[in-house]
Amino acid sequence: MKNIGFIGLGIMGKPMAKNLLKAGYPVIVYDIVEESVHELIEAGAQKGTSSEDVASQSNVIITMLPDSPEVQDAVLGEGGVIQGVKSGSILIDMSSINPKVSQEISKELEQKDVVMFDAPVSGGEPKATDGSLAIMVGGPQQTFEEVKPVLEVMGSSVTYIGEIGSGNICKLANQVIVALNIAGMGEAMVLATKAGVDPENIFNAIRGGLAGSAVLDAKMPMVLDGNFKPGGKIETHTKDLRNVLDTAKELEVPVFLTSQVMEIMQALKVDGKSKNDHGGLVQFFEKLANVEVRRK
Amino acid sequence: MKNIGFIGLGIMGKPMAKNLLKAGYPVIVYDIVEESVHELIEAGAQKGTSSEDVASQSNVIITMLPDSPEVQDAVLGEGGVIQGVKSGSILIDMSSINPKVSQEISKELEQKDVVMFDAPVSGGEPKATDGSLAIMVGGPQQTFEEVKPVLEVMGSSVTYIGEIGSGNICKLANQVIVALNIAGMGEAMVLATKAGVDPENIFNAIRGGLAGSAVLDAKMPMVLDGNFKPGGKIETHTKDLRNVLDTAKELEVPVFLTSQVMEIMQALKVDGKSKNDHGGLVQFFEKLANVEVRRK
Incomplete structure (x- = not known):
């Protein structure tokens, strides 16, 4: 079995790395937070002293970091993956970052005979924990079958999208749709509530029709209860939309x-x-119209 | 069985009236288009000479007309329902109109001891034909059980929303959500396509997750084929959004x-x-970005 390096043990990275251990993979981990590293060691992982160190001992290196600068730093920076990585290794960046940055990092790694995939995920902490993430994969198609079994440990849906960067393009498209579906729900339900109509009746009447969506089913109950405990945070979604705007400007x-x-x-x-939670986008429309969409 | 008057035999009204005939109701019809009246007479309906005439011979009068002015005219105008209607009758307006107009018409009809429901539909011609419309009903709850069997001939989902006007409020909320879901899909898929990624791969990767929706499932195949044959027309949806904007201004x-x-x-x-078809909203984003989202 391949040795797997795992860099980035945050809310998502921790359960993902644990699932790789449970599946029997030898995993060597690194994070700047000592406590998270310790938790993984107790679960059976080996400790790496840096991204470089992790890379030098692995065939497949996975990064799961907040955004583009962190991935650039962990891969190309001082003490980064590129300084330790063995020729023939594979890097899978599972962070959600700017697709252009994925392409730039991939180009650098090519020089070292290292293949890269961008494989951002959707589904949040609960699906990271039970290994049922949706994973969108960009990179060389001929190597995809080799990394697929590793990804299937972490996700229940692993879809090949296209060349390097397409995983993140797919993730950005996903986030645009989710954002606008939540916003549309907000504008509609605030209007209905201010008109004096019970928003729960509207939810029940329309969810089975053309207005039906995963967003409506997942977020309307939160809105009706006024409970916006995350879930997927607004600040994380904001980061993704910033990458959308940068990409859109670049592509005109x-x-x-x-x-x-x-x-x-x-x-x-x-x-x-x-x-x-990003379902709380509705609170913006509530504030504008001075009304709360709540269960009666 | 109740005598049913049916006023407005357009694309939607015609199949709806036919379903009432099939269910065994005596139906008396009126439309300004002689050809449509003739088609319904061949299907077993009786001919009314005006809205007033239809109303004078019916216990339940259904109107299915383009927008608020047409309903106002057919009910309150010269030769309209109000001039012939019998005390104790019920008017069900199934058109999609401004909710305030529903409330105003209802108030006029109260003077004649006539109860009114606003019961707009969702689902388009195919669901009107097979009697599986979604029907959103506003009006007096104590009379709802009386009209429900009639509505169930035309719809598979008949939901009581609240007082008169709430049916149309619900329809407007539905149309806001559908419009923004289509627009979000457009912006996302145009971005992905211009980035060189196959939009069909993205569709398949995200449809099962939080970005999934009835809009995505129904409209993305149209977009991928570049075939925007209606279905629900942009001009009809535009009319609904105009009612949203008027209502929103009224309610602040x-x-x-x-x-x-x-x-x-x-x-x-x-x-x-x-x-x-309103899935063709995507064409706006295609034009802006000078790219077409098509099956490869």
């Missing part, structure tokens, strides 16, 4: 609806609500 | 995302595309 794609949702997220940050 | 609810989709629909009208 006008995205004015997404831009507006970005402004909504900024307004929620000002209100101290950016650590709420 | 800022709806700036819906306002932007309204502008998108206006731009598509300028382009001669307003008779396309």
Whole structure:
């Protein structure tokens, strides 16, 4: 079995690395937070002293980090993967980052005969824990079958999308749709509530039709209870939309609806609500119209 | 069995009236288009000479008309329902109109001891034909059980929402959500396509997750084929959003995302595309970014 290096033991990385251990893979881990490393060692992992050290002992290196700068630093920086990595190894970056950065890092790694995949995930901590993430994979198709069994330990849906960077393009498309579906739900339900109509009746009447969506089913109960405990945080979604806007500018794609949702997220940050679940986007529309969408 | 009057034999009204005939109800019909009346007479209906005439011979009068002015005219105008209607009758307006207009008409009918429901539908011509519309009902709850069997002939989901006007409020909420779900899909898929990624791969990767929706499942295949044959027309959806904007202004609810989709629909009208299916909203984003989201 391949030795797996795992860099980045945050809310998502920790359960993902644990699932690799449970599946029998030897896993060597690194994170700047000692406590997280310790937790993984107790679960059976080996300790790496740096990203470079992890890379030097692994065939497959997985990174699960907050955003583009952290991945650039862990892979290309001082003490990074590129300084220790063996020729013929594979790097799978499972972070959600700017697709252009994935492509740039991949180009650097090519020089060392290292193949890279960008494989961002969707589903959050619960699905990371039970190994049922949706994983969107970009990279060389001929090597995909080799990494697929490793990814299937962490995800129940592993989809090959295209060349390096397409995993993150797919993730960004996903986040645009989710953001606008939540925003649409917010505008609609605030209007209905201010008209004096019970929003729960509307939810029940429309969820089975063309307005039905995973967002409506997952987020409307939160809105009706006024409970926005995350889940997927507004601040994480904001980070993804920033990558959408940067990518859109680069590719010359006008995205004015997404831009507006970005402004909504900024307004929620000002209100101290950016650590709420992104279903809490609805609170922006509630504030504008001075009404709360709640279970009667 | 109740005598049913049916006023408005358009694309939706015709199959709905036919289903009432099939269920065994005596139906008396009226429309300004003689050809449509003739088609219903061949199917077993009786001919009314005006809305007034239809009302004078019915216990339940159903109106299925394009928008608020047509309903106002057919019910309150010269030769309208109110001039012939019998005390104790029930009017069910199944058109999608401004909820305030429903409330105003209901108030006039009260003077004649006539109860009114607003019961707009969702599902389009195919579901009107096979009697599986979603019907959202506003009106007096104590009379709802009386009209429910009639509505169940035309719809597979008949939901009581609240007082008169709530049926249309629910329909407007539905249309806001559908419009923004389509727009979000458009912005996301145009970005991905311009990035060189196969939009069908993205569709398959994300449809089972939080970005999944009835809109994505119904409209993405149209977009991938570049075939925007209606279905639900952009011009019909535009009419609904105009009622959203009027209602939102009346209730003091800022709806700036819906306002932007309204502008998108206006731009598509300028382009001669307003008779396309509303999945064709995506064409606006395609034009802006100069790229087409198509099956490869």
